[in-house]
Amino acid sequence: MSNEWDEYAATWENNEATAEFAQASFEQLTELTSLKRKLVLDLGCGTGLLSQLMSPSTKEIVALDGSEAMIEELDKKGLENVEPVVDYLTRGLVAQHPAFRNQFDLVVASSVCGFIDNLQETVNIIYTLLDEYGLFIHWDWAVDSDDQGFGMTPKRAEETLLNAGFSKVEISVPFEIDAGKGKQKVLMGVAKK
Numbered sequence: 001m002s003n004e005w006d007e008y009a010a011t012w013e014n015n016e017a018t019a020e021f022a023q024a025s026f027e028q029l030t031e032l033t034s035l036k037r038k039l040v041l042d043l044g045c046g047t048g049l050l051s052q053l054m055s056p057s058t059k060e061i062v063a064l065d066g067s068e069a070m071i072e073e074l075d076k077k078g079l080e081n082v083e084p085v086v087d088y089l090t091r092g093l094v095a096q097h098p099a100f101r102n103q104f105d106l107v108v109a110s111s112v113c114g115f116i117d118n119l120q121e122t123v124n125i126i127y128t129l130l131d132e133y134g135l136f137i138h139w140d141w142a143v144d145s146d147d148q149g150f151g152m153t154p155k156r157a158e159e160t161l162l163n164a165g166f167s168k169v170e171i172s173v174p175f176e177i178d179a180g181k182g183k184q185k186v187l188m189g190v191a192k193k
Contacts, residue, residue: 017179021186022049024175025110025139028188029054033135038105041129043089043122044112048074048082054108055079062099064089089122094129103131109138113160113189114151120160127164127193134193136166142173142185157189166191 029035035057042051045063047070054061061082065071071084087093094100107126116122126136141151154171161169170190176183 015179017177019049021111021139021177022053024177024186025050025108025188026053028139028174029108029137032137032190033106035106039102041104041107041126043107043109043126044115045074045084046070046110048077048079048084050108050110051082052077052079055082062104089125091125094125100129103134104129105131105134107134107136109136109140111140113138113157114140114143120163123160123164127166130193132193136161136189136191136193138189140187140189142187152187152189154187157187161189161191164191166193168192 035054037059040054040058040061042048042054042061042063045051045065046067048063051061051063051074058081061079062085063071063074063082064085064087065074066086066088068086071086074082074084083099085097085099087097107130113119113122123136130136138157140157143151143153146153146156154173158169158171168191172188173185174188176185178184
């Protein structure tokens with residue numbers, strides 16, 4: 001399954017901002033919830049930087065990405081409790097793939113949601129995958145306008161999460177990353193089922 005992100009996979013982790021984004025996301029995550037014995041879905045996991053940070057604490061991680069080359073880079077990390085899946089999150093995948101037989105305690109998405117074409121449908125699926133009181137936490141580049149194509153406005157993030165049915169939604173801008181064009185704010189959406 002060829003994907004536009006495949007060409008970035010081999011050098012993805014060479015960019016200091018990539019590791020910094022994953023580390024900052026992980027720090028925010030561990031302030032919000034314990035990872036101990038949790039079943040986690042890492043949506044759009046890329047090369048698995050966030051999965052690698054979460055792995056020592058979690059029970060199991062399903063690491064999902066549409067880029068086969070990104071998943072190959074994740075495989076090289078040899079994380080025993082991480083099950084890599086090359087695909088996109090769809091209702092068909094959830095119905096057919098054994099990795100989705102159990103409900104997740106936590107779904108995370110690091111710099112992913114702002115790039116998804118049909119975000120509302122994806123978030124609706126995430127809601128159905130979460131166990132009672134499960135959490136969905138995502139980090140995306142904070143943008144001023146939804147037509148910028150690579151990030152999310154706080155308004156869009158909040159509306160999407162509420163429309164999916166989450167009972168408690170909090171949107172914040174907890175950190176900034178210098179991605180080579182100056183400091184860029186990062187939005188965090190936290191949604192509780």
